[in-house]
Every structure is written in C-alpha cells, then in structure tokens.
Amino acid sequence: MELQFTDEEIAFRDEVRAFLKAELPEDIAGRVRRGEELPKDDYERWHAILNARGWLATIWPKEYGGPGWSVVERHIFEEECAMASAPRIVPFGITMLGPVLQKFGSKEQCDAILPRILNGDDWWCQGYSEPGAGSDLASLRTKAVREGDHYIVNGQKTWTTLGQHADRMFCLVRTDPNVKPQAGISFLLIDMDAPGVEVRPIKLIDGVHDVNDVFFTDVKVPVENLVGEENSGWTIAKFLLTHERTNIAGTGFSNQAFDTVRALARSRRVNGRRLIDDPLFAARLAQAEIDLEAMKITNLRMLARAQKTGQPGLESSMLKIKGTVIRQELNDLARRALGPAAAPFPAEALAGNDAIAPEDHRRNAGAYFNNRKLSIYGGSNEIQRNILTKAMLEL
Amino acid sequence: MDFDQTEDRRMLAETLNRFLADRYDIATRNTVAYDAPWHSPDLWAQMAELGILHALADEDHGGMGGTGFDITTVFEELGRALCPEPVLGALMGLRLLSAAGAETEAVLEGTERLAVAIAEPEAPWGLDHLETRASKAGDGWALTGRKSVVYGGPSATRFLVAALEGDMLGLYEVAAGDARITPYGMVEGGGAAELFLDASPAKRLIPDARTALQDALNAGMIALCAEAVGVAERMKEMLLEHLKTRTQFGRTIGSFQALQHRTVDLVTEIEQMRSITILAADALGGPEADRKAAMAKNLIGRAGRLMSEETMQMHGGIGVTWEAAVSHYAKRIVMIDAQLGDTDYCLSQVMEGLQVA
Ligand SMILES: Cc1cc2nc3c(=O)[nH]c(=O)nc-3n(C[C@H](O)[C@H](O)[C@H](O)COP(=O)(O)OP(=O)(O)OC[C@H]3O[C@@H](n4cnc5c(N)ncnc54)[C@H](O)[C@@H]3O)c2cc1C
Numbered sequence: 001m002e003l004q005f006t007d008e009e010i011a012f013r014d015e016v017r018a019f020l021k022a023e024l025p026e027d028i029a030g031r032v033r034r035g036e037e038l039p040k041d042d043y044e045r046w047h048a049i050l051n052a053r054g055w056l057a058t059i060w061p062k063e064y065g066g067p068g069w070s071v072v073e074r075h076i077f078e079e080e081c082a083m084a085s086a087p088r089i090v091p092f093g094i095t096m097l098g099p100v101l102q103k104f105g106s107k108e109q110c111d112a113i114l115p116r117i118l119n120g121d122d123w124w125c126q127g128y129s130e131p132g133a134g135s136d137l138a139s140l141r142t143k144a145v146r147e148g149d150h151y152i153v154n155g156q157k158t159w160t161t162l163g164q165h166a167d168r169m170f171c172l173v174r175t176d177p178n179v180k181p182q183a184g185i186s187f188l189l190i191d192m193d194a195p196g197v198e199v200r201p202i203k204l205i206d207g208v209h210d211v212n213d214v215f216f217t218d219v220k221v222p223v224e225n226l227v228g229e230e231n232s233g234w235t236i237a238k239f240l241l242t243h244e245r246t247n248i249a250g251t252g253f254s255n256q257a258f259d260t261v262r263a264l265a266r267s268r269r270v271n272g273r274r275l276i277d278d279p280l281f282a283a284r285l286a287q288a289e290i291d292l293e294a295m296k297i298t299n300l301r302m303l304a305r306a307q308k309t310g311q312p313g314l315e316s317s318m319l320k321i322k323g324t325v326i327r328q329e330l331n332d333l334a335r336r337a338l339g340p341a342a343a344p345f346p347a348e349a350l351a352g353n354d355a356i357a358p359e360d361h362r363r364n365a366g367a368y369f370n371n372r373k374l375s376i377y378g379g380s381n382e383i384q385r386n387i388l389t390k391a392m393l394e395l
Numbered sequence: 396m397d398f399d400q401t402e403d404r405r406m407l408a409e410t411l412n413r414f415l416a417d418r419y420d421i422a423t424r425n426t427v428a429y430d431a432p433w434h435s436p437d438l439w440a441q442m443a444e445l446g447i448l449h450a451l452a453d454e455d456h457g458g459m460g461g462t463g464f465d466i467t468t469v470f471e472e473l474g475r476a477l478c479p480e481p482v483l484g485a486l487m488g489l490r491l492l493s494a495a496g497a498e499t500e501a502v503l504e505g506t507e508r509l510a511v512a513i514a515e516p517e518a519p520w521g522l523d524h525l526e527t528r529a530s531k532a533g534d535g536w537a538l539t540g541r542k543s544v545v546y547g548g549p550s551a552t553r554f555l556v557a558a559l560e561g562d563m564l565g566l567y568e569v570a571a572g573d574a575r576i577t578p579y580g581m582v583e584g585g586g587a588a589e590l591f592l593d594a595s596p597a598k599r600l601i602p603d604a605r606t607a608l609q610d611a612l613n614a615g616m617i618a619l620c621a622e623a624v625g626v627a628e629r630m631k632e633m634l635l636e637h638l639k640t641r642t643q644f645g646r647t648i649g650s651f652q653a654l655q656h657r658t659v660d661l662v663t664e665i666e667q668m669r670s671i672t673i674l675a676a677d678a679l680g681g682p683e684a685d686r687k688a689a690m691a692k693n694l695i696g697r698a699g700r701l702m703s704e705e706t707m708q709m710h711g712g713i714g715v716t717w718e719a720a721v722s723h724y725a726k727r728i729v730m731i732d733a734q735l736g737d738t739d740y741c742l743s744q745v746m747e748g749l750q751v752a
Contacts, residue, residue, distance in 0.1 A: 134711050136643035159712050203717035205707075205726065206582070269517045271524045271740075280739035332700070339519040340544035340733045343587060345429075349579035354589055356516055356543055365582045369726055372707045373715045380711065382653050 003297075005076070013076050020084040023049050029085040033260075034347075035363040037208050038087055040123075040165045046087050047120045056118060057094050064102060064110070065118050071307040074247075075300070082252025083259075090162065092124040093117035096240050097170050100187070104228040104236050113189075127157040127171035127190070127214060128237065135383050137172070138181040138234065142216060144173035144188060146223070146230075151175075151188065153196075153219040159377070163199050163212040166192050172233050185233035189225040190216075204373075206366030207346065241379065248316050248378075249299040249323035254292050257330035261285065264337050264361060275337055284336075288329050295322050314391050317384040324374040324381065334361065335368040398673070404468045407450055411469065414445060415476035421720040428479040428584025428723075432550045439480055443505025451486045456493040457503050463676030466614060467621035474625025477724055479585030481547025483734075486618055487511040487611040491555050491566055494607035495600035510551035511611060512542035512569075512590050519543070519733075520740045522557065522564060522608055527592060529558040529567055529599070536560075536599050538567055538592040546734065548588025549578030556590075556597065557608055566604035567597040583726035612735055613679055613688040619731050620672040620691045623699050626728045627665045630706050633721045634658065637710055654709050661705055664698040671695070689736065689744035696738030699728040 005013065028042045050056040058074050060066030069077070089095070098117055101110050116122045133140040142155025153173060163169070169190045176184030190197065196219035202211045228236055265276040265285060275281050302315040335342045338357050344350050347362035357364070375381045389395065400408070418438065427435045442448070450465045452458025460466075466486060473482060485502060488509030492499050501507035518524035527540025538558050545554070554569045575591040601607055638649030638658065648654055675691035678684045703725040707714035714721055732738055 129712070132642075134643060136645075139643070139645075205715045205717060205722040207717065271518055271521065278739065278743075280742060284739075328704075335729075336733075336737065336739075338733075339737060340514060340587075341516070341519070342733060343544055343581040343730060344579045345582040346580075350577065350589065354577045356589065365730070369582070369722075369729075370715065372704060372725075373712070375708060376712055376715065381708075382651075385653065 005072075009072060009076060012073055013080060016077055016080045017084075019053060019055075020080060020086065023053070024084055024086050025049075028087055032085040032087050033360050035360075035367045037210065042087055043090050043165075044120055047089065050089065051118050051120065056089065057098060059095060060098055060102070060114075064098070064114055071303045072300075075303055078247050079252040079255065082250075082256050085256065090123070092126050092161075092166075092170070093122065096126060097124050100170070100227065100236055100240050103239065104187070104232075108224070109227065122167045123162075123165050125160050125163040125166035125169045125192075125214075127160060127169040129159045130156055131158050135380055137237070138185070140172055140174060140185065142171070142173050143177070144175050144186060144221065146175070149223055151221045151223065151226070153188070153190065153216045153221055155216050157214040157216075158212075159202070160199075160212045160214050162210055163192070163214055164201065164209070168192060169214065170227070172237055175233075176231050179231075182234040184231055185237070186230050187227040187233040187236045188221055189227065190219065190221050194219050194221070196220075204370055206363075206370045208366070208370060242316070249295060249319040250327055250374075251292070251296050251299050251323065254295075254323070254327050254330060257327060257334065258285075258289060258292055260360070261288075261330055261333045261337060264334065264358065267358070268337060270339065281333075281337070284333055288326065288333060291322075291326050291329070295319075295326055298322070314388065317379075317387050320378065320384050321375075321381045327374055328368075328371055331364075331368040331371045334364040337361075338364055400464070400468065404464060407447075407465075408468050408472055410445060411442075411447060411472040412475065414442070415472065415478060419476050419478065421477070421723070424477055424479070425584065425723065428477075429580055431578065431580070431586070433578075433580050433584065433586030434480045434547075434550060436550070439508070440505050442480060442482075443503070447482070448485055448489070448503050448505060451482075452489040452493060452499055452503060456489070457499045458489070461490075461493075463614075463617055463679035466618050466679075467624075467672055467676045470618040470621035471625035471628075474622035474627075474727075475629045477584075477626065477629070477720075477727060481508060481510065481550060481586070483615055483618055484508065484510040484547035484551060487615045488553075488555050490611045490614050491600070491604075491607055494604075494610070495566065497600055507552050508547065508550055510545050510547040510554050510588070511615075512545045512548070512554045513557045513608060513612070514543055514545075514735075515541060516543045520736045521744075522605060522612075525557055525559060525564065527556065527558040529560040529565060529597065532594070532596065536567060536597045537594040538569060538597045539594055540592050542590040542592070544587045545590050546585075546587050548576060548590060549586040551588075554590060555600070556592070557604065558592075558597075560602075563603050564605050564608065565599055566601040566607060567599050569595055569597045573597075581730065583723060583730045609685060610680065613675075613684045616688040616692045616735050616741075617672065617675050617679060619734055620668070620675060620695045623695045623728055623731050624665070624668050624672055626724050626731075627668060627699070627702050630702055630721060630724050630728070631662060631665060633724070634661070634706050634709060637721075641711070648709070657705055657709070661702055664701060668695055668698050686745060686748045689741040692736050693738050693741035693745060696732040696741065699732060700738075703729045 057066045062068040130140050144151040144153045171188050171190050173188050175186040196217040198215040200213045201209045268275045341356040342365040449458045450460040453461030529536050556567045574595045577589040641648045671691040671694045675687040678687035707725050713719050
C-alpha cells in the first residue's frame with residue numbers, strides 16, 4: 001500500500017503545473033472560474049495550445065499522436081487542469097470519435113479524420129439522443145436509407161451539446177427497422193452544413209445555450225461515412241460509452257469546487273462572523289470534504305485496477321454516481337454560501353460597488369441549477385444503478 | 396380539532412386560483428417575471444381589485460383577514476401559479492403599518508406598493524446584526540446604510556426600513572425617490588433591489604420596532620412556506636403527469652419502482668411541509684410564533700431542495716430546460732430558502748430554543 005505518488009509522478013505533476021502556469025491564457029481561466037459560457041474561440045485556443053505541446057489526445061495511443069501516458073499520469077493531468085481552471089477539452093472528437101475510429105474505422109477514415117481532430121479543423125458533436133430515445137437509446141428512430149452511393153437521413157437528434165459550433169456529427173441511425181432494435185443501428189458521420197440539416201438552440205434552466213435540437217430532412221450522406229459495418233452501430237456506441245466515462249469521477253472539478261467554496265466561506269461575513277465560523281455551514285462543508293477525500297481514493301484504486309487489467313471496469317458506474325452527487329453537493333454549498341446574494345440574474349445585473357457577491361461567484365445559483373444535468377446525462381444515475389445491479393449483485 | 400378551511404377562505408383560494416389560471420399561463424408568467432419591472436402592474440391592480448390584499452390585513456386596519464391562515468391561503472395559490480407579484484412586501488408592510496397605527500388604505504387598494512427593507516449585505520437574516528443608522532434631521536430623520544436584496548424593491552413606491560438609533564431598532568419610512576435604488580431580476584424570476592441610503596430623509600413610524608419587525612418576519616416566513624407548499628403541489632402534478640406519459644424501454648417511466656418510491660417520499664414530504672406551515676400559521680402573533688416560524692422555514696428549506704432536485708432528476712433532460720415549466724418551479728422552491736432565513740439559520744434559531752426549559 002503506497003498512497004503517495006512516485007518521484008517520477010511528482011516530477012510529472014510539476015511539469016504539468018509549470019506548463020499550465022505558462023500557457024493557460026488568463027482571460028480563458030477567468031471565464032472558467034466565473035462559470036461563464038465560453039465562446040467557441042476559447043475552446044479552440046486551448047485545444048491548439050495543448051496540441052502544440054502534444055498533450056491534447058491523452059487517451060490516444062502514441063502512433064496516432066497521443067502522449068503515451070499511464071492512467072495515473074492522465075489522472076494527474078486532469079486534476080491539475082481542473083485546479084488551474086482550464087476549460088474542458090471538448091470531448092466529442094478527442095475522447096469519443098478518436099478511439100472509435102482507431103478501433104472500428106477504416107485506414108482511410110483514420111488518415112482523413114484523426115489529424116483534423118488534433119488540428120482543430122473539425123468540431124465534432126454527438127448525435128445519440130432523440131426526443132423519444134434518452135435512457136432507452138436503442139429505441140432511436142432517425143433513419144438512414146441506402147440509395148446508391150448515399151444514405152438518405154431523416155429524423156431528429158436532441159440535446160446536442162455545442163452543436164451550434166460543430167462542423168460534423170457522429171450519429172446513431174436506424175438502418176434496419178425489421179430486427180431487434182440494437183441490431184439495426186449504424187454509426188454514421190454527417191456534415192452539419194449538408195443541405196437538410198437544421199440546428200435549433202435549446203435554452204437551459206439558467207438561460208445558457210449549450211445544447212441544441214438537430215433536424216434532418218432528406219440529408220444525403222456518402223456511404224464512405226459509415227463507420228464499421230452497417231448495423232453494427234450498437235457495438236460501437238457501447239464501446240464509446242466506456243470512453244465517455246473516462247475521468248467520470250471529475251475529482252479535479254470537485255477539488256476545485258471545494259477549495260473555492262472554502263475560500264468563499266472564509267472571506268464572507270454573515271451575521272457578525274465569518275461563514276466558516278457558523279458551525280452548521282462548517283459541518284456541511286466538512287461532510288463534503290470527507291466524501292470527496294474518500295472518493296479520491298476510490299477513484300485512484302479503480303484507476304490502479306484499470307492500469308493492471310488494461311480496461312475500465314464497471315466501477316465507472318459507481319464513480320459516475322458518487323462523482324456527480326459530490327459535485328452537485330459542492331454546487332449547492334456554493335449557492336447556499338451566498339444566501340440571498342445568490343439571487344441576481346443575469347449575473348452581471350449588479351456590478352462594481354453595487355455587487356453583492358464576489359465576481360467569481362455571481363453564477364453560483366445558475367451553476368447549481370445547470371449542474372443538475374450531471375446526474376442526468378451520460379447515462380442517468382438511475383441507469384448506472386441498473387447497470388450495477390445487473391452486473392454486481394447477482395440478485 | 397378541525398383541519399378544514401373556513402368557507403370564506405375556501406372561496407378566497409378558489410377565486411385567486413381561477414383568476415391566476417385564467418390570466419397567467421407559464422409563458423405569460425415567464426415574460427413578466429424575467430423582464431423589468433419583473434411583475435405585471437396590470438395584474439397587480441386586478442389582484443388588488445379582487446381583494447387579495449385585504450385578506451392580508453385585519454379588520455381594525457382596513458382589511459378582512461390578517462391571520463396566519465389567511466396568509467397561507469393567499470400564498471399557496473401564488474405559489475401554485477408561480478406568481479412573481481410583490482405580495483410579500485405588501486403583507487409584511489401592512490403588518491408594520493398596522494403596528495404603527497398608520498394609514499393602510501392606499502396599500503390595500505394597490506395604488507401604493509410597499510417593500511420592506513430589513514436585510515443588509517452582511518446581515519441577511521434576522522434583526523441582530525443590522526448597521527443602518529437613523530439620526531435626527533430637522534423635524535424628521537435621516538437614514539444611512541445599505542439594504543440588500545429588498546424583495547419587490549423595483550416597483551415599490553415606499554420602503555419601510557429597519558434602522559438603529561443608538562441601540563434602538565426603529566421602523567422608518569422612505570419614499571422611493573429619496574434613496575438610490577438598483578433594481579434587478581432574480582434567478583427564478585421576480586424582482587429585488589439594492590437600496591442605498593445616504594442621509595436619506597425618512598419618517599419614523601415606530602421608535603422601538605423590534606417586536607413589530609419580528610412579527611413581520613414571522614408572517615413573511617409563513618407566507619414563503621405556504622408559497623412553497625403551492626409550488627410543491629404543482630410540481631407534484633407535473634411530475635406525476637410526466638411519470639405517466641414518458642415512455643422508455645417500452646413502458647412508462649412511472650412503472651419503474653426506482654422512481655415510484657422516491658415519488659412517494661416526495662408526496663410524504665409535501666404533507667410534512669403543509670403540516671409545519673399550518674403549525675406556524677396557527678402560532679403567528681402568539682408566544683411561540685418565532686420558534687414555530689423558524690421550524691417551518693427549516694423544514695420547507697430541506698424538503699424544498701429535495702422536491703426540486705428529485706423532480707428535475709425524474710424528468711430527465713427536459714427538467715433542466717428553460718422551456719419546461721417545471722424548471723422554473725424547481726428554481727423558485729430552492730430560492731425561497733434564501734429569503735428571510737435559510738435552513739441553517741432557522742435551525743440555529745430552533746436550537747436556541749432547546750436551552751429554554
Ligand atoms: C445538458 C445535456 C447535454 C446533453 N448532451 C448530449 C449530447 O451531446 N449528445 C447526446 O446524444 N445526448 C446528450 N444528452 C442527452 C442525455 O444523454 C439524456 O438526457 C439522458 O440519456 C437521459 O435521457 P432523457 O433526458 O430522455 O430522460 P429519460 O430517459 O426520459 O429519463 C427520465 C427519468 O427516468 C429515469 N429512468 C429511465 N429509465 C429508467 C429505468 N429503466 N429505471 C429507472 N429509472 C429510469 C431516468 O433516470 C430519469 O430520471 C444531454 C443531456 C443534457 C441534459
């Protein structure tokens with residue numbers, strides 16, 4: 001049993017820190033810290049900076065341009081990025097499509113698409129969910145009918161994160177309606193500027209626009225854009241979901257959130273004392289810290305196991321549930337810490353001397369409500385419990 | 396023992412319910428609630444005409460109600476419709492004007508709008524840490540200090556302000572034109588304001604107003620609890636509807652036991668919310684009023700958060716969209732906690748009472 005990082009790992013961590021200090025643009029980190037909606041350019045600048053350093057596609061094998069890190073190094077990198085308020089790496093190309101192409105794509109597809117992902121030439125989005133197919137993804141109905149060299153696609157995707165910026169979408173479509181649902185799905189790449197594609201914004205609970213509806217009307221997609229075999233899309237989708245769940249615990253985000261709330265509670269005065277001196281608030285914060293400390297070890301234990309066995313296991317479902325619950329609890333504390341001062345909306349409503357919350361905290365209420373999504377998307381926490389029940393309990 | 400509402404209050408509830416249902420669908424509500432002045436002056440006038448405000452004051456002061464149960468009757472309906480009208484300011488203001496023996500007619504008729512300014516940036520709850528000062532100025536008074544998150548502040552014509560002269564906490568009246576006001580909207584809709592007093596001219600209404608202010612706070616907390624009950628009842632309807640109509644895996648999601656049990660827990664919590672609100676409403680004006688109001692607000696804070704989070708969760712993605720009515724209810728029931736005393740503040744008040752034999 002050795003809970004400490006090795007000397008090499010510590011040296012690596014210091015290298016990451018130095019890099020972040022030198023290279024992460026302060027204006028971007030500021031927006032991340034304040035919880036603002038990031039403009040497209042912020043994501044693209046950060047993407048390019050990481051790519052220049054060779055640290056962008058952290059889960060890709062070296063031959064495709066990955067850094068060849070161990071699971072632990074990747075973990076350290078993710079933690080440090082979150083602590084430094086780096087924006088998240090948009091996962092759709094790097095974390096999702098990349099590994100799919102490397103495993104299921106043709107050589108032509110890999111050669112054509114992977115470099116463009118690294119270079120930021122194409123912004124990808126994920127077209128899985130539909131209005132009628134959320135948790136029950138296999139019931140999806142967007143259909144693709146083969147006509148000569150093309151598929152003709154009709155239907156609707158929804159919840160498409162950052163689809164408003166996307167050049168291309170990887171998409172699950174129904175290619176055979178006459179077999180059991182899982183057996184008639186294909187994995188297709190669609191250009192967002194193809195005729196017949198329409199993107200409409202969905203506004204979330206805090207007024208932010210980062211998801212969309214996407215409609216397809218007779219969209220022509222070349223057959224070369226099929227990944228893997230026709231009707232083998234479900235296998236690919238499931239493979240991708242295991243990758244969607246890397247860094248699922250989000251302990252870096254939680255660490256950062258915890259430090260921020262603690263700092264706020266130390267500086268904020270409420271009814272004649274610092275908030276941190278209120279035993280009831282302090283108790284809430286201490287409980288969150290305990291849960292977080294335990295989860296960090298749980299996360300590392302599971303990473304170590306994955307390092308040994310070479311694949312992420314079922315534990316990812318546990319980490320998803322615990323990780324989101326802890327993040328949401330910290331979001332609750334950040335809102336609660338402000339009391340009535342969390343109310344102003346939009347966040348800029350009060351500025352300068354009129355402001356009642358510190359600048360980094362004006363979106364605390366909005367963030368709390370927005371982050372209720374964490375336990376809904378990526379396989380809801382109920383669905384994760386179903387998975388664990390089936391796989392572990394033998395009931 | 397009788398938990399039925401009187402005939403008069405049942406009629407009041409029905410009238411207000413129908414009135415709001417007719418004029419106030421969620422789209423209208425959101426247009427009104429999220430844009431300056433964050434309420435509808437028309438609706439306000441019509442509500443006053445209906446006599447809603449009269450239900451909030453007693454007969455000695457021009458009203459027709461004013462008991463805890465009159466207050467809960469009105470606010471439960473406001474909650475059900477997610478109504479952002481500044482009725483809380485009217486309620487607390489009317490109680491304070493009544494205590495001062497001042498004229499209430501213009502307020503009851505809806506022509507004057509009151510906002511009650513007690514809380515300050517570092518003293519969000521209670522009366523013990525206020526710093527705004529009052530000093531004599533000619534025949535009247537001058538106030539200096541900052542009042543924060545004053546509910547209904549954007550459209551108030553008069554502010555009733557708590558301020559200290561020496562150690563004595565008094566109640567003062569400031570005309571809207573005599574202070575600097577920064578109005579803004581709130582995350583769940585409705586308006587509030589920052590009130591900057593810089594030797595602002597004021598009239599003293601009650602020299603030692605501690606008792607009256609605490610009574611106004613108690614009434615306000617009970618009103619917020621009742622509003623939360625109304626919000627929760629409506630959320631329950633929306634949740635049940637969703638559980639019955641949304642299908643995944645070839646069946647309604649309401650057929651999953653994982654969701655059924657949690658929904659039963661929510662329904663049970665709503666009963667608890669209603670009960671503690673009844674308890675506090677009954678105690679209003681009596682010796683146990685402060686502690687019972689704090690108990691109620693604590694339970695409402697806890698149950699409200701659960702209601703909000705669980706209802707969103709069981710809606711799935713749609714529950715966190717602006718488009719879905721339920722998300723606005725979910726915001727309101729959580730943000731109610733931050734008004735006049737949150738879960739922890741109220742718990743600490745109840746804890747203090749444990750020391751008393
Ligand atoms: C902000 C946001 C961003 C998203 N981004 C994307 C994206 O980029 N691309 C994409 O394809 N999708 C995306 N999604 C969609 C997301 O994956 C779905 O919302 C999720 O799968 C849940 O589906 P649903 O919303 O239809 O809820 P439903 O499936 O209708 O679920 C409603 C409720 O029922 C519960 N439930 C369902 N089935 C069961 C069961 N068998 N047992 C117990 N409980 C059950 C759920 O847990 C939930 O509580 C996003 C969603 C959100 C909110």
